[in-house]
Amino acid sequence: MTETNAEKKSAKRSCLSYEKRKSLYGYGFLGLWMIGTLIFFLIPLIKSLIWSFCEVTIDTGSASLEWVGLKNFDYALNTDPNYTEYLCDMLFETLWKTPLVVIFSLFIAAILNQKFKGRTLARAIFFLPVIIATGPVYAIINGDMGSTGNTGAAQFSTMFSTDMVGELLQFLGIYGLSNMETMISTIADNVFGIVWASGIQILLFLAALQNIPPSAKEAAQIEGATAWEYFWKIIFPNVSPFILANLIFTVIDSFTSPANTVMKRILALRDDWQFGVISSMAWIYFGIILASIGIITFIANKFIYYEVD
Numbered sequence: 610m611t612e613t614n615a616e617k618k619s620a621k622r623s624c625l626s627y628e629k630r631k632s633l634y635g636y637g638f639l640g641l642w643m644i645g646t647l648i649f650f651l652i653p654l655i656k657s658l659i660w661s662f663c664e665v666t667i668d669t670g671s672a673s674l675e676w677v678g679l680k681n682f683d684y685a686l687n688t689d690p691n692y693t694e695y696l697c698d699m700l701f702e703t704l705w706k707t708p709l710v711v712i713f714s715l716f717i718a719a720i721l722n723q724k725f726k727g728r729t730l731a732r733a734i735f736f737l738p739v740i741i742a743t744g745p746v747y748a749i750i751n752g753d754m755g756s757t758g759n760t761g762a763a764q765f766s767t768m769f770s771t772d773m774v775g776e777l778l779q780f781l782g783i784y785g786l787s788n789m790e791t792m793i794s795t796i797a798d799n800v801f802g803i804v805w806a807s808g809i810q811i812l813l814f815l816a817a818l819q820n821i822p823p824s825a826k827e828a829a830q831i832e833g834a835t836a837w838e839y840f841w842k843i844i845f846p847n848v849s850p851f852i853l854a855n856l857i858f859t860v861i862d863s864f865t866s867p868a869n870t871v872m873k874r875i876l877a878l879r880d881d882w883q884f885g886v887i888s889s890m891a892w893i894y895f896g897i898i899l900a901s902i903g904i905i906t907f908i909a910n911k912f913i914y915y916e917v918d
Contacts, residue, residue, distance in 0.1 A: 641666040661888035681889035695870040718814035817848040
């Protein structure tokens, strides 16, 4: 009797070990990811790099390129009236906001790791911005009603934009310290933005805190360690690797936030069909992000405790 095709396939499949089949499944999923990365990421990335050195003219159904070297980069840095200003503003904002977000996230995670009534609801509230953190929602809450076209929500947004801190500083008589007053007011005005940007970081810190065994705290209490000593001797070494991860995530999140003025400038030039210029601006911005992450990683690694087996 001759074997049917189904029987042959079944016999061939049975010859493959379980580990071999698992490897084939893995290669299949990895292959799909690599195809998507090549088509939707690497090819556009290389094309934008080429366009950044060219004068791009869009014709019907095609784009003609004329090599201009570093002309687009020179225009972005020296001629464009807004790009360098927006870059400096973004760097300054990221510089002061990133440490505050990480410190706030660690503080809230330590609180949420305690046992108290309503802990699940509190965790959900702090993680809620991650789910609804869209551009229009963020703009409404921050009072930027012009970008949403919804003036009816202005009363809702004013609760986050009142100058209560400025009035408090005036009441306390802080007038001469203009730099200090500006810094305090800037931080206070962005309190909601700091809370809004801390959801993922809180979750990561919370996961790190839950990996600390209860016996560590019991041993510290038996030894008479204070809460301050317990934090620096037990908690900080366990969460320090997550500090670097949260720093990198916060920097990238800040550079890609809905209120990013640099990206708004790039998109505005895109509407004018200046693809060569916006490609150079995007690559400059990308280089600054990579440099920032490299500097942060280099500095943070000096203070991070890595457990060695």
